[in-house]
Amino acid sequence: MVPARTGFAPYLFGAISLERPPFFYAYGGMWLHLLLGLVLVPMLALPFLDSLSAVVIASLSLGIIVYSVLAREYGLLINVLSYGLSLVQFTPLRGQHAPLMTAAILIAVASCYLILSQQYRRYIKEVFGGEHGIPMWIAGLALLVLITLFLYGLTLVNS
Numbered sequence: 001m002v003p004a005r006t007g008f009a010p011y012l013f014g015a016i017s018l019e020r021p022p023f024f025y026a027y028g029g030m031w032l033h034l035l036l037g038l039v040l041v042p043m044l045a046l047p048f049l050d051s052l053s054a055v056v057i058a059s060l061s062l063g064i065i066v067y068s069v070l071a072r073e074y075g076l077l078i079n080v081l082s083y084g085l086s087l088v089q090f091t092p093l094r095g096q097h098a099p100l101m102t103a104a105i106l107i108a109v110a111s112c113y114l115i116l117s118q119q120y121r122r123y124i125k126e127v128f129g130g131e132h133g134i135p136m137w138i139a140g141l142a143l144l145v146l147i148t149l150f151l152y153g154l155t156l157v158n159s
Contacts, residue, residue: 008120008123012024023067023119026067029062029066030062038055051089051090053089054089057082057101057108058083061082062079062083064079064115082104082111083104085097085100086104088100088101106146106149109145109146109149110146113142117139
């Protein structure tokens, strides 16, 4: 009987090793920040739906920052900028900061792709012993999303 192999999601959370990987703490930190943000937004009398996207991107950026520090991937610290740009949405001039929010989303989405593709390559190497990366259609779709967001940001700047 062939032993069951660990899936990608359990791998990310440390099902293979006894110590928790950086992704586990980043994911936990992201959800904690998101829950706290969703509680604070109504308490501060901020418009909930307008603030929702900023809270989500800020939480994602914070999770990536935690991952960056714990995994010693200091290039991902650019998400400090993404975190700051998403918090600009809570200022009185939030309507004029749509291009900044688009930049925050671009930084966070690109960083997520980099983290997940790196973790997937590591997963394939450790679990299956291969050297395969993320399938090309996923990479192409991620690139298409980033280009679309970039072009949308350009239209916001020009209007």
